[in-house]
Amino acid sequence: MDVFSLSDSEECECELFPKVVVVGPPGVGKTTLARRIAFDRFNKTKPTIGVDFFSRTVRPFSQQQDVKVTVQLWDLAGQENRVEMMRAVSRDLCGVLLVYDATNPSTVKQISLWLKVAREAVLREHERLDTAQHVPIIVVANKSDLVDVREHERHLAQCTALVQAHELTNGYLVSAKEGDNVKELLYDLAARSAIAMQKMSRARIARARNDGPNVVLVKRGGTGAAQRGCQC
Ligand SMILES: Nc1nc2c(ncn2[C@@H]2O[C@H](COP(=O)(O)OP(=O)(O)OP(=O)(O)O)[C@@H](O)[C@H]2O)c(=O)[nH]1
Ligand SMILES: [Mg+2]
Numbered sequence: 124m125d126v127f128s129l130s131d132s133e134e135c136e137c138e139l140f141p142k143v144v145v146v147g148p149p150g151v152g153k154t155t156l157a158r159r160i161a162f163d164r165f166n167k168t169k170p171t172i173g174v175d176f177f178s179r180t181v182r183p184f185s186q187q188q189d190v191k192v193t194v195q196l197w198d199l200a201g202q203e204n205r206v207e208m209m210r211a212v213s214r215d216l217c218g219v220l221l222v223y224d225a226t227n228p229s230t231v232k233q234i235s236l237w238l239k240v241a242r243e244a245v246l247r248e249h250e251r252l253d254t255a256q257h258v259p260i261i262v263v264a265n266k267s268d269l270v271d272v273r274e275h276e277r278h279l280a281q282c283t284a285l286v287q288a289h290e291l292t293n294g295y296l297v298s299a300k301e302g303d304n305v306k307e308l309l310y311d312l313a314a315r316s317a318i319a320m321q322k323m324s325r326a327r328i329a330r331a332r333n334d335g336p337n338v339v340l341v342k343r344g345g346t347g348a349a350q351r352g353c354q355c
Contacts, residue, residue, distance in 0.1 A: 129184060138180075138192070140193045142197060142214075142316075143197065143217065143220060146221060146240075147221055147237055149202045151201065152299045153198050153220075156263065157175065158299075160177065160196060163302065165302075170202060172200055174198065175197075178193050180193040192313040209241065215323075217320040218261070218312055219259070220312065221234055224265055225267055226269045226270060235289070238260070242260070262285050263295050263308065264294070264295070266298060266299070
């Protein structure tokens with residue numbers, strides 16, 4: 124996917140490790156999706172306790188920008204206290220996957236609760252750097268394999284409506300079980316979260332420069348006090 128580019132790629136590190144949280148109500152398929160992204164496999168899962176961790180390396184940019192992106196997926200338990208869990212993992216957050224079950228309308232309603240805590244976490248982490256607007260928040264309607272093909276358009280429209288209503292970055296209808304649309308989601312997420320990470324790193328460096336001590340450089344061999352051998 125070549126639609127995105129990193130700025131000044133020649134200066135950019137050749138590997139980036141953006142941190143992404145995978146959140147949503149219990150049983151919607153977060154762990155199954157994270158496993159599908161990481162290993163391109165379907166395995167049976169148990170309800171997550173606390174947090175699980177997965178990663179996947181891809182090259183989402185053009186060949187001119189041959190940058191490896193290792194997406195770190197932090198897969199949160201849907202059952203546990205979402206505010207506490209989000210607080211625990213929000214450090215360096217560069218992306219959010221908000222997952223619901225396309226076959227279960229009650230999980231769509233719960234998405235706004237998860238979105239609220241996810242947005243708070245992004246703001247907490249990025250407010251001082253003014254980089255929150257670069258962090259992708261992508262909504263995922265999972266279990267499309269259980270949806271009648273004739274109903275796919277309606278589910279896509281629902282997902283798009285969520286993106287618009289909540290001003291999200293993008294939305295996908297996927298099947299973590301069959302793998303449908305997961306590659307598209309992964310490349311989009313990798314590119315956007317890598318850009319967010321690069322913006323965050325640069326803003327941190329710029330801040331550190333601005334906040335750093337004022338050092339006055341004295342040129343050796345110049346005129347004035349230094350040349351006259353001042354010992355100060
Ligand atoms: N048919 C189908 N089943 C799925 C899909 N994704 C997940 N499942 C099933 O849904 C159930 C819950 O999946 P998990 O991945 O454990 O759900 P979770 O969101 O991680 O749940 P918690 O960890 O409890 O928050 C499991 O039985 C999965 O096999 C999918 O795309 N299609
Ligand atoms: Mg899970």
